[in-house]
Amino acid sequence: MKRLALLLATTVLATASAAQAATVAIINARILSPNAAEIANGTVVVRDGKIVSVGAGGATPAGAQVIDAKGGVVTPGFVAVNSSLGAVEISAVGDDASVNSNDLGAAFDIQYALNPDSVVIPVARLGGITSAIVTPRAEGGQGGAGEHDDSGAEGTSGAATSDHAHSLFAGQAAVIQLAKGQEMLVKPRVAMVSPFGEAGAKVAGGARGANFVLLKEALGDVRAYMRNRAAFERAGYRDLSLSRADLEALIPVVEGRMPLVAVANRASDIRAVLKLAREEKLKLILTGAAEAWRVAPEIAAAGVPVILNPVLDRPTSLETLGSTLENAARLEKAGVVVAIEGNSGAHRAHEMRYNAGIASANGMTRQGALAAITLNPARIFGVADRVGSLEPGKDADLVIWSGDPFEPLSRPQLILVRGEAQPLRSRQLELRDRYLDLKRPMPPGYTY
Numbered sequence: 001m002k003r004l005a006l007l008l009a010t011t012v013l014a015t016a017s018a019a020q021a022a023t024v025a026i027i028n029a030r031i032l033s034p035n036a037a038e039i040a041n042g043t044v045v046v047r048d049g050k051i052v053s054v055g056a057g058g059a060t061p062a063g064a065q066v067i068d069a070k071g072g073v074v075t076p077g078f079v080a081v082n083s084s085l086g087a088v089e090i091s092a093v094g095d096d097a098s099v100n101s102n103d104l105g106a107a108f109d110i111q112y113a114l115n116p117d118s119v120v121i122p123v124a125r126l127g128g129i130t131s132a133i134v135t136p137r138a139e140g141g142q143g144g145a146g147e148h149d150d151s152g153a154e155g156t157s158g159a160a161t162s163d164h165a166h167s168l169f170a171g172q173a174a175v176i177q178l179a180k181g182q183e184m185l186v187k188p189r190v191a192m193v194s195p196f197g198e199a200g201a202k203v204a205g206g207a208r209g210a211n212f213v214l215l216k217e218a219l220g221d222v223r224a225y226m227r228n229r230a231a232f233e234r235a236g237y238r239d240l241s242l243s244r245a246d247l248e249a250l251i252p253v254v255e256g257r258m259p260l261v262a263v264a265n266r267a268s269d270i271r272a273v274l275k276l277a278r279e280e281k282l283k284l285i286l287t288g289a290a291e292a293w294r295v296a297p298e299i300a301a302a303g304v305p306v307i308l309n310p311v312l313d314r315p316t317s318l319e320t321l322g323s324t325l326e327n328a329a330r331l332e333k334a335g336v337v338v339a340i341e342g343n344s345g346a347h348r349a350h351e352m353r354y355n356a357g358i359a360s361a362n363g364m365t366r367q368g369a370l371a372a373i374t375l376n377p378a379r380i381f382g383v384a385d386r387v388g389s390l391e392p393g394k395d396a397d398l399v400i401w402s403g404d405p406f407e408p409l410s411r412p413q414l415i416l417v418r419g420e421a422q423p424l425r426s427r428q429l430e431l432r433d434r435y436l437d438l439k440r441p442m443p444p445g446y447t448y
Helices: 002-016 120-125 197-203 208-227 229-233 244-254 267-280 292-302 327-334 349-361 366-371 375-380 427-434
Strands: 023-031 039-047 050-056 065-068 073-076 078-083 129-134 171-177 185-195 260-264 284-288 306-308 338-340 398-401 412-417
Touching: 023 398, 078 349, 078 375, 120 129, 120 349, 120 427, 129 185, 129 349, 129 412, 185 197, 185 244, 197 208, 197 260, 208 229, 208 244, 208 267, 260 267, 267 284, 267 292, 284 292, 292 306, 292 327, 306 327, 327 338, 327 366, 338 349, 338 375, 349 366
Parallel strands: 023 065, 023 073, 078 129, 185 260, 260 284, 284 306, 306 338
Antiparallel strands: 023 039, 039 050, 073 398, 129 171, 171 185, 398 412
């Protein structure tokens, strides 16, 4: 009965919110927000796609549509990190999350190929994800998340790349929202991705040290280009290691306006990246970070946030020997801002809430685990003014859950993105329902 009531409310809300003009009051809700104490019985008021108020009990505005959560849990919509949502459909036949070119690296901008009609997006949305950071995949066989590409591709090795400098940078990430039928791009060019460790060694010719030397040279060339643009344009300046497009794309990085997302796992690689960031005055984000707990005080002192997968508890290579389920908890205890990712970029992005639950079960605080999939990613990528928490003035991106959102059996009862109710369906559910009744006549193509 509870689910039926919510589904009916969703239908009404979806019709009324086409122009995002309705006032909606969600009552009798257990409200969980990463930056506030839990409200056992609260009300969230939404108007014009924005959150108007959040509080305990309280009267509902006159004329508002009332949705009775009946004790259900309300959380902010989750923010997926290291995602390829909208840039990948079937990995085995290619994607738009990476580029293999001797002329393009840093200038690769993932925003231009995003597909809002991807069948992967509704699956992620049913996992409570309403926003995502779409991250280019670094070369050397590793993704922005520090994981191997789920297509099985090895990436471009240093031996196969005639100009290593372009491969040092995977390209620029973008923030998207996952509402059906709306423009998905929220904010482009929010970060630059660069591989280090084993992946960085591959693109630099086979050695970790070469990666750092080439990257410092590339950053030096960007600064030289900034000082001598006119001479460069008239071909009156020395050759530089990067194309004009890549040089332009890296200017915000060397000026400290755009963060560099560094894929690094081994403790010694993380220390080397921290040193590089100090020397080059870079704004840094660490990802992969399997052994980050070993250098947690140094990361915290540098004020560098970390994106990780907390389920990594066994070594998959020599650079992840120190993997542990307590990685997120130890970093949190040290004062590091942690963001938790899902699995495999797009197709299992919805598992990020399970990963947060696992982090909580292994020492991370519940509040910290919730922040790691909501407010922390929003802060790290510069959209915390819009999403990540339940606060007046923010986008009405929220989910009503049937139970604990970290519990796999809990399901979304209502999903709002910018105040608009989203379908609680995906292609997987449609296929399940189509073949649920084995006595139902099959289409002609399925009979013989």
